[in-house]
Amino acid sequence: VTRNDPQKRRRHCNSLPEPADVRFVLGLMSGTSCDGVDAVIVAIRGCGLAMRVTPLAHRHEPYPRALRARLLRAMCPARTSTQELAGLHADVGRFYAAAACRAIDQWGAGRRPDLVGCHGQTICHLADRRTGSATLQIGEAAFVAAATGCPVVCDFRQADLAVGGQGAPLVPWTDLVLFGHPRMARAVQNIGGIANVTFLPAGAAPADVIAFDTGPGNMVIDELVRVVTGGRGAFDVDGGMAARGRVLKRVLSRWLRHPYFLRRPPKSAGREEFGRGFVAKELPRLRAVSNRPEDWLATATAFTAKSIVDAYRRFLPCVKPLRSPAGARRGGRSAGIQDAVPAVDEILVGGGGAANATLLAMLAGELPGVLIRPMDRDGITARTKEAISFAMLAAAFVDGVPANLPQVTGARYPAVLGKLCLPPHRRPACS
Amino acid sequence: VTRNDPQKRRRHCNSLPEPADVRFVLGLMSGTSCDGVDAVIVAIRGCGLAMRVTPLAHRHEPYPRALRARLLRAMCPARTSTQELAGLHADVGRFYAAAACRAIDQWGAGRRPDLVGCHGQTICHLADRRTGSATLQIGEAAFVAAATGCPVVCDFRQADLAVGGQGAPLVPWTDLVLFGHPRMARAVQNIGGIANVTFLPAGAAPADVIAFDTGPGNMVIDELVRVVTGGRGAFDVDGGMAARGRVLKRVLSRWLRHPYFLRRPPKSAGREEFGRGFVAKELPRLRAVSNRPEDWLATATAFTAKSIVDAYRRFLPCVKPLRSPAGARRGGRSAGIQDAVPAVDEILVGGGGAANATLLAMLAGELPGVLIRPMDRDGITARTKEAISFAMLAAAFVDGVPANLPQVTGARYPAVLGKLCLPPHRRPACS
Numbered sequence: 001v002t003r004n005d006p007q008k009r010r011r012h013c014n015s016l017p018e019p020a021d022v023r024f025v026l027g028l029m030s031g032t033s034c035d036g037v038d039a040v041i042v043a044i045r046g047c048g049l050a051m052r053v054t055p056l057a058h059r060h061e062p063y064p065r066a067l068r069a070r071l072l073r074a075m076c077p078a079r080t081s082t083q084e085l086a087g088l089h090a091d092v093g094r095f096y097a098a099a100a101c102r103a104i105d106q107w108g109a110g111r112r113p114d115l116v117g118c119h120g121q122t123i124c125h126l127a128d129r130r131t132g133s134a135t136l137q138i139g140e141a142a143f144v145a146a147a148t149g150c151p152v153v154c155d156f157r158q159a160d161l162a163v164g165g166q167g168a169p170l171v172p173w174t175d176l177v178l179f180g181h182p183r184m185a186r187a188v189q190n191i192g193g194i195a196n197v198t199f200l201p202a203g204a205a206p207a208d209v210i211a212f213d214t215g216p217g218n219m220v221i222d223e224l225v226r227v228v229t230g231g232r233g234a235f236d237v238d239g240g241m242a243a244r245g246r247v248l249k250r251v252l253s254r255w256l257r258h259p260y261f262l263r264r265p266p267k268s269a270g271r272e273e274f275g276r277g278f279v280a281k282e283l284p285r286l287r288a289v290s291n292r293p294e295d296w297l298a299t300a301t302a303f304t305a306k307s308i309v310d311a312y313r314r315f316l317p318c319v320k321p322l323r324s325p326a327g328a329r330r331g332g333r334s335a336g337i338q339d340a341v342p343a344v345d346e347i348l349v350g351g352g353g354a355a356n357a358t359l360l361a362m363l364a365g366e367l368p369g370v371l372i373r374p375m376d377r378d379g380i381t382a383r384t385k386e387a388i389s390f391a392m393l394a395a396a397f398v399d400g401v402p403a404n405l406p407q408v409t410g411a412r413y414p415a416v417l418g419k420l421c422l423p424p425h426r427r428p429a430c431s
Numbered sequence: 432v433t434r435n436d437p438q439k440r441r442r443h444c445n446s447l448p449e450p451a452d453v454r455f456v457l458g459l460m461s462g463t464s465c466d467g468v469d470a471v472i473v474a475i476r477g478c479g480l481a482m483r484v485t486p487l488a489h490r491h492e493p494y495p496r497a498l499r500a501r502l503l504r505a506m507c508p509a510r511t512s513t514q515e516l517a518g519l520h521a522d523v524g525r526f527y528a529a530a531a532c533r534a535i536d537q538w539g540a541g542r543r544p545d546l547v548g549c550h551g552q553t554i555c556h557l558a559d560r561r562t563g564s565a566t567l568q569i570g571e572a573a574f575v576a577a578a579t580g581c582p583v584v585c586d587f588r589q590a591d592l593a594v595g596g597q598g599a600p601l602v603p604w605t606d607l608v609l610f611g612h613p614r615m616a617r618a619v620q621n622i623g624g625i626a627n628v629t630f631l632p633a634g635a636a637p638a639d640v641i642a643f644d645t646g647p648g649n650m651v652i653d654e655l656v657r658v659v660t661g662g663r664g665a666f667d668v669d670g671g672m673a674a675r676g677r678v679l680k681r682v683l684s685r686w687l688r689h690p691y692f693l694r695r696p697p698k699s700a701g702r703e704e705f706g707r708g709f710v711a712k713e714l715p716r717l718r719a720v721s722n723r724p725e726d727w728l729a730t731a732t733a734f735t736a737k738s739i740v741d742a743y744r745r746f747l748p749c750v751k752p753l754r755s756p757a758g759a760r761r762g763g764r765s766a767g768i769q770d771a772v773p774a775v776d777e778i779l780v781g782g783g784g785a786a787n788a789t790l791l792a793m794l795a796g797e798l799p800g801v802l803i804r805p806m807d808r809d810g811i812t813a814r815t816k817e818a819i820s821f822a823m824l825a826a827a828f829v830d831g832v833p834a835n836l837p838q839v840t841g842a843r844y845p846a847v848l849g850k851l852c853l854p855p856h857r858r859p860a861c862s
Contacts, residue, residue: 076514082507085516086555086567090592094563097593124517132525136517142586146593146846154850155573161521162528162577163855402856415577415855419585424594424846425833 024056026103026113026150027391028096030121030139034071036062037096039103040387041113047399049206051177053392055379057107061099067091076124076136085123085138092121093140097147104148116152117394117418118144119386127166127268135167145423153394153418160404165411166266172198172211173396173403174389178380180204184345187312188375190382191217191353194269195308199316199344211408212265214311215258216274218352220300223279228293236297239358245298248289255282255303256310265315266410304353305362312342312367319343342367348375350382393417455487457534457544457581458822459527461552461570465502467493468527470534471818472544478830480637482608486810486819488538492530498522507555507567516554516569523552524571528578535579547583548825548849549575550817558597558699566598576854584825584849591835596842597697603629603642604827604834605820609811611635615776618743619806621813622648622784625700626739630747630775642839643696645742646689647705649783651731654710659724667728670789676729679720686713686734687741696746697841735784736793743773743798750774773798779806781813824848 023044030037039061043054063071070088074080096118104112120137127133141154157167175188175198188198195217199210218235225233225241236242260273271277286296320341347370353359354374364372375381380388396403402414454475461468470492474485494502501519505511527549535543551568558564572585588598606619606629619629626648630641649666656664656672667673691704702708717727751772778801784790785805795803806812811819827834833845 074513076512076517078513080511080513082505082509082511082516082555082567083557083565085513086507086557086565087560087562089567090560090565091562093589093593124513126514126517129518129521131518131522134514134517134521136513136520140589140593141850142589142593142846145590155852158524158571158573159576159852159855162524162571162573397853400853413855415573416853419572419850419852421586421590421850422828422831422847424590424844 023115023395024109024111024113025391025395026100026116026148027387027389027394028100028116028118028144029387029390030119031386032122034063034068034075034121036060036068037099038384038387039099040384040391041103041107042388042391044392044395047395048401049177049180051392051395053178053380053388055384055388057103058379058384058387059099059103059106060383061095061102063095067095071121071123074123076126089138089140090143092138093143096139096141097143100144100148112148113150115394115398116144116148116150117156117390117392118152118154119156119390120154125168127168132164133161133166135161141419142421145421149423151398151423152421153397154421155419156390156393156417158419159415159417160409160411163404163406163411163413163415165404165406165409165415166268167409168268169196169211169408170393170404170417171386171389172209172405172408173206174392175211176200176204176206176209177392178385178388179348179375185343187316187344187347189214189308189347189349191304191349191351191356191359193217193219193222193271194274195304195351195353197308197311199312201317201343202345206405207407209405209408210265210316211405212267212311212315213269215260215269215307216304218304218356219271219274220279220303221297221356223276224293224296224300227279227283228296235352236301236356236358239301239356241294242297242301242356242358245292245294245296246290247302248286248295248299251282251285251289252299252302252306254285256306261307261310261314266408298358301356301359302362305359305366308363309342309366310337312344313337313340317343344370346371346373348373350375350385354382454546454826455540455542455544456822456826457531457547457579458818458820458825459531459547459549459575460818460821461550462817463553465494465499465506465552467491467499468530469815469818470530471815471822472534472538473819473822475823475826478826479832480608480611482823482826484609484811484819484823486815488534489810489815489818490530490534490537491814492526492533494526498526502552502554505554507557520569520571521574523569524574527570527572528574531575531579543579544581546825546829547575547579547581548587548821548823549583549585550587550821551585556599558599563595564592564597566592572850573852576852580854582829582854583852584828585852586850587821587824587848589850590846590848591840591842594835594842594844594846596835596837596840596846597699598840599699600627600642600839601824601835601848602817602820603640603836603839604637605823606642607631607635607637607640608823609816609819610779610806616774618747618775618778620645620739620778620780621782622735622780622787622790623782624648624650624653624702625705626735626782626784628739628742630743632748632774633776637836638838640836640839641696641747642836643698643742643746644700646691646700646738647735649735649787650702650705651710651734652728652787654707655724655727655731658710658714659727666783667732667787667789670732670787672725673728673732673787673789676723676725676727677721678733679717679726679730682713682716682720683730683733683737685716687737692738692741692745697839729789732787732790733793736790736797739794740773740797741768743775744768744771748774775801777802777804779804781806781816785813
């Protein structure tokens with residue numbers, strides 16, 4: 001349960017009354033890995049930033065093989081047909097409906113949730129089209145409403161797009177509600193393929209939150225493991241290989257001059273910057289300096305750690321700032337970046353990178369005095385956090401609370417995220 | 432204004448309170464002709480079947496040429512790309528937003544509507560997939576909400592799909608509200624490419640309404656005109672050609688044995704049944720009997736008129752029924768179908784066929800004593816009726832009133848149609 005000084009948080013609640021009763025909300029999230037849907041049921045008390053969330057149940061439902069194959073074939077960029085996308089939208093919706101029913105049955109409270117939040121499966125996200133951003137989440141929510149008998153909020157990203165935002169990331173608001181602290185400055189650092197941070201200053205209001213992709217997460221590490229093991233390994237277990245290696249300083253220093261790191265937020269990174277192309281290009285350079293794969297892994301791991309810490313030094317408030325802000329803008333590491341001390345008290349690490357001990361040790365080495373720990377607590381884990389977030393965003397829709405952060409998504413102003421659909425009038429299938 | 436004995440209608444209002452104030456609702460509809468969007472603003476008083484509707488403004492906004500071309504290329508069945516559909520969804524949404532703003536400005540009431548209903552552009556409708564029906568309307572409503580500052584209800588068809596229906600037709604409920612009469616049995620007969628009827632018995636409750644496609648509308652007539660004029664003519668102006676011709680009885684009788692006419696509702700027809708293929712196949716037969724194109728047109732016009740009247744005789748309540756219901760089910764015209772007298776007091780004709788004097792005269796000749804007139808009155812015209820319907824369905828969503836008719840769509844039970852999205856918190860672009 002995250003309370004974190006409710007008194008303080010009430011200030012940001014947009015003067016909404018705190019509902020007397022607890023609301024049970026089901027959250028459904030399908031991530032970019034496209035492996036299925038995570039269903040969580042949470043108890044929500046209060047609203048806005050005073051929302052308090054208690055996870056009650058979690059269930060992962062994998063996509064049937066054929067459905068997953070169709071989704072992967074439809075993932076942008078992809079040639080497809082209009083009828084296939086219309087069919088997928090309905091079929092994924094029917095799958096979500098069945099998954100929601102199973103999660104409710106497993107919860108076993110003998111009742112149905114008050115509300116459902118359903119993110120859907122992103123099959124396309126285009127942030128920089130000439131005529132404006134576009135995004136597409138599929139999996140029709142009306143099927144979930146019909147099967148569960150619950151009102152469902154879905155399609156969260158479009159409202160941010162409609163006010164000029166990129167429709168992502170949407171979790172910084174829920175990070176603030178879940179992890180904001182009245183006296184501690186926290187960084188919620190997710191390390192997936194790409195690494196992203198939500199920075200929550202002590203007692204932060206929504207406008208104080210900073211969030212962006214810091215750069216590579218496990219992407220370069222995993223690709224190197226794939227290469228050196230001939231495809232047998234997928235990732236560096238516990239950071240073991242990297243721990244036995246030596247960081248190749250000149251290569252690392254070169255990598256850290258990648259132009260992505262100098263761009264100011266809002267910004268987002270992807271496979272375009274740090275995917276296979278990056279590794280293919282840099283492998284000869286690594287080989288030229290060392291023939292030990294352990295050194296390559298150590299360097300890649302330091303790359304992730306250093307780029308995270310550099311991002312903090314450049315773009316988060318610092319106790320002792322960069323020597324020259326102009327130099328920082330030009331981005332030279334020579335301009336005193338090593339001496340800057342980010343004003344971060346605690347880092348909550350999520351994603352696969354949280355299991356990489358070498359990476360965490362490197363982070364700790366760069367940031368003495370900062371508490372670094374996995375974000376997992378009270379059932380809010382890296383696995384469940386996204387689904388929990390969309391349960392919370394569904395409640396925020398019903399409360400009329402805007403939950404995009406304009407400084408994070410690039411939106412012109414706050415928007416109430418989502419679309420509400422209502423259950424039919426008869427008894428649903430699953431209760 | 433359609434009042435039609437409010438006392439009577441209150442019975443069906445689901446005990447909802449009648450709002451004291453008028454609601455101004457903007458309706459946006461893009462039809463299958465894919466020519467643009469019709470925007471209407473209506474004043475709505477009351478709710479449910481006691482809803483009273485006054486049209487206030489209408490504006491048609493054509494799609495820009497390039498956008499229309501993209502939509503036509505994406506129309507099912509079509510090869511396309513996921514990114515193109517995601518982009519179209521956003522771009523059509525932005526077009527709707529601009530169209531909505533212009534309609535509001537043109538209305539000139541110095542205020543914004545209370546609510547918007549936005550049907551979207553159907554690019555795919557599959558009623559008989561193996562895994563269930565699927566439908567896809569595009570044109571993201573969040574853009575309309577952001578531009579107008581109004582709550583928007585969109586995506587009306589999915590809720591009916593989710594309870595096992597085909598998601599169409601959805602206008603029989605609004606036909607009932609607009610045209611239902613306490614003492615007269617009315618048929619709202621739309622004659623577009625395909626002809627469809629909504630039958631409203633006197634004092635009908637929703638469960639009493641019958642609606643289905645009767646068969647060909649202008650489709651066969653228009654195609655014959657195209658053929659005989661070498662493509663210069665598109666339709667038979669005022670039914671003039673048909674008026675100069677003679678109905679070829681044996682051909683007509685053959686056509687009326689088409690298996691579609693015998694299928695029981697719910698049913699729907701399309702180009703598959705009565706499009707170019709039908710005409711190409713039947714043209715030699717026409718030529719064999721007569722060399723006068725006027726005779727061919729007279730026969731095609733009688734085909735539409737007779738198939739409408741036959742449908743009434745077969746599937747609507749009759750004062751004097753078919754001699755043998757078994758024969759009717761087998762569908763033989765020999766089974767006394769000519770003698771059946773449908774219990775219809777008045778036919779309100781809409782669509783392009785309402786301008787075909789010969790067609791109306793043939794209908795009248797088959798149904799002596801039945802009042803036949805265009806549905807257009809008080810601003811509710813064939814052109815505006817669809818957009819008005821979706822303004823009404825938006826209000827029904829807000830009122831929590833189910834507006835699908837299960838016996839019409841094939842749904843298992845009533846559903847509240849649509850999804851609600853809310854405007855952002857700042858001043859919108861267009862007011």
